[in-house]
Amino acid sequence: MNLMMLLEMAADGFGDRVALGPSDGGLTYRDLYDSAGAASVRFRADGGSHVAMADLSSAALPVSLFGAAWAGLPFVPLNYRLTDDELAALASRISPAIIIVDPDSPDRLTGIDGIGLLSRRSLMDLVDGADPPEPEWDMTGEGTAIELFTSGTTGEPKAAVLRHRHLVSYVLGSVEFMGAHEDEAALVSVPPYHVAGIAAILSNVYAGRRVVQLPTFDAHDWVTLVRAESVTSAMVVPTMLTRIVEVLDAEGPDGPGLQTLRSLSYGGGRMPSPTIQRALELLPTTAFVNAYGLTETSSTVALLGPDEHREAMASADPVVRARLGSAGRPLPTIQVTIRDDIGDEVAVGQPGEIWVRGEQVSGEYRGSAPRLTADGWFPTHDGGWMDADGFLHVTGRIDDVIVKGGQNVSPGEIEEVLVCHPAVADAAAIGLPDRQWGERIIAAVVLHPGASASSDELRDAVRDRLRSNRTPDHVEFVGSLPYNDTGKLLRRVLRSDLAHLGDGSTG
Amino acid sequence: MPSLKPGSRFTSSVCTTQVIVVKGAGEVDLRCGGAPMLAAGAAADGGLPAEGASGGTLMGKRYVDQDETVEVLCTKPGDGSLGIGDALLDLKEAKPLPASD
Incomplete structure (x- = not known):
């Protein structure tokens, strides 16, 4: 291999x-x-x-x-x-x-x-x-x-x-040789140092799909290149899709759209549901794929396919509807389990840590022994849960979980409620030291230009949707949130920027 | 008898088929067109695929035995069918996944 x-x-x-x-x-x-x-x-x-x-x-x-x-x-x-x-x-x-x-x-x-x-x-x-x-x-x-x-x-x-064996296994297991038609082209806008940038080269070579590169992402350039090169598929991180949706929205209902784009996959972070819903509306003939994976797993290990997107979008059943925010189901070559903090599997629907196993999973770092168990399982450090039909819901890095009064709170669920508020453009929830509760929940919120919402209004929105211990103790309005260039929210930077909102206790 | 290990390459002695072993190890009576396969680079014997083993191979397809202990990837197609002993290998049908890269 x-x-x-x-x-x-x-x-x-x-x-x-x-x-x-x-x-x-x-x-x-x-x-x-x-x-x-x-x-x-x-x-x-x-x-x-x-x-x-x-x-x-x-x-x-x-x-x-x-x-x-x-x-x-x-x-x-x-x-x-x-x-x-x-x-x-x-x-x-x-x-x-x-x-x-x-x-x-x-x-x-x-x-x-x-x-x-x-x-x-x-x-x-x-x-x-x-x-x-x-x-x-x-x-x-x-x-x-x-x-x-x-x-x-x-x-x-x-x-x-x-x-080599990890990456070849990934490609053989997920890509059909010469599976692409000669007119297909993939637009790659993730940088080479992101695992998706490497996977894009390998998968498209094996599929026979022409690769078009956008070395520095800009949403206008991206849209222009899709049209100029008749791009048929692309992979983006959530922050990119948010910008692309803004560009398409600005072109209005009579804009040219993206006629050639048959497939759009996204991954690498939590997708705000207003963004994906709007993208589905703006690109009614494009097949959406949400791919979940890590560097250590040679890219994608689970995906939510096109039909599942449209089905979830159209469903009145809250369980099916929630799948729009899921990572879909594991690849056929991958096993996924959810485990508690001592490594025992939890029941369906219960939260825990996501563990994966498969030939593409490396779990190895230079200079140390592989982090796989003897029977090949890799603890991802991502939290999540699986529904009864095997759809994997990823809630975020376990290290980012807020522990308030002994209760674990996932920032992701609070952020999801906040970004669905019409005035909110972006939001992040973090825990800061609190003498009484261990951590207090701080929501950092970016409002849309010209929009307004009060702190109490946003706290009420969370209280209406989630259990009361999820309600932010404080809402801080900020101009922007810190992201790295591949769309990953830098919570450590945010915690440090907002450290004054904690009480300085060290637990 | 060919000794298999992942990554080893074999060539048909009766057609243009070439394969790479994806899974499987040890002595296996790997055949193509009914005749034992040769280590890559060996000269073909000539001849034709045997009757019953002439369905052909397809480039980029994977072939497995019944209990999936042996899996090979076809890297050059030909007229012979792959087998272990007299039992033909099956085409490994993979449900196509949507492109995620």
């Missing part, structure tokens, strides 16, 4: 199809295979232990990803948005290595011991028209294909290890 095996099959099966870029003049699967081979020669000659990339999405991404696989070296997409010091610290941890860099900022990683730099442009020049070496790569599947540094919301970033 090797990622190269997927590209080799694509080049053999449909080598003349365009893999990347415009339908006229883009890189074909045969070109991509040859380029990966040429890149592997360059990477091996370098003698390092890793191939990394600190750059935006471009054709150099699949060339480096597959070239590293061919060379038998782990590929490490680095977050180019980090500060120079943070980036240098990560680079030192993978030294000796060759790092593909943005030609526009060539000086960022200079002078680090063992680190060689290769600009994206030089890489593409040297692979252009070069003959690939004889195919030869490790097929045991045990080699590391990808190391992805986690966003490090707590402590030093950890490097999640995904071996």
Whole structure:
């Protein structure tokens, strides 16, 4: 098992199809295979232990990803948005290595011991028209294909290890070879250092679906590119969809819509229900897919399919309706259980921690033993529950749970009620120290421009919908909430910004 | 008899079929077109798929034995059918999933 095996099959099966870029003049699967081979020669000659990339999405991404696989070296997409010091610290941890860099900022990683730099442009020049070496790569599947540094919301970033066998299992189990029609194109706007950015390359290569990249997300550019490139499918994180919905809404009911977009998948965070409901209305012929997964699980482990979206949207049954906010059902190759804090399974409908098992699940970090149990189960640190029909509801990171008066409160359910209020654009609930209750619930709320709502009105809205211990003790109106660039709410930053609203006790 | 392990490649001796082992280990009488498969790179013997084992293979499809202890992925199609001993492998039918990437 090797990622190269997927590209080799694509080049053999449909080598003349365009893999990347415009339908006229883009890189074909045969070109991509040859380029990966040429890149592997360059990477091996370098003698390092890793191939990394600190750059935006471009054709150099699949060339480096597959070239590293061919060379038998782990590929490490680095977050180019980090500060120079943070980036240098990560680079030192993978030294000796060759790092593909943005030609526009060539000086960022200079002078680090063992680190060689290769600009994206030089890489593409040297692979252009070069003959690939004889195919030869490790097929045991045990080699590391990808190391992805986690966003490090707590402590030093950890490097999640995904071996070839994990990623190949994911692709074989979830993608049909050449399953895409020749006219299909996928728009990728998540960056390379997000697991979805890697999965997008692998899945679309195996499916034979042309990839169009949007290196820096902007909702106007995204909509323009869908129309210009006749994009048929795309993956977005929730914050992206919120912006896209705003752009489409601004075009009014007579706007051109997104006629070619057959499928839109989203994941990577909690989707506010007003956003998804509005998106379903604006794009009545698009199939929506909610995908749930983690870096450590090689991307998607559960998904809510198109029919389930429309069914939930149309249903009067509150259980079915609630599935619009669910992650759907586990992939056929994945098992999911919900367990309590001592690791015992809980009853259907009861909340607990989400555990997953399957061949794509790595649960491994560089420099430490895999976090899988002896029988292969991985505790995700995500909280959730499963309904009687097997629909998985994800409530958020367990570490984010607010403990008030000994009761566990999920921020997600409070946030969901708040964002459904017509005046509210965005909301986050956090716990801050409270001498009497352990934690008090603080809701940080962003109002729509020009809209108004009182603190009491919003607290009443929560009290009407949820048990009384969920009612925020305080509502703080803020201009915006802190997100990272892949749409993840930075609760740690928010807790620190609003620390003055706690009473300073330490429990 | 071929010795299987995940990732090992085999080629048909009677047609153009090539496979990669996805699951399965140890000595297995893996055949294509009724004839034992060869380690990748070995020269084909020639000949034709046997009657009853000539349904052909499809590129990118996975084939499994009855109890799913052996699974192979077809990386080059051909005219022979895959089997273990005289028992033909089944095409592994996977319900297509909506694209999530």
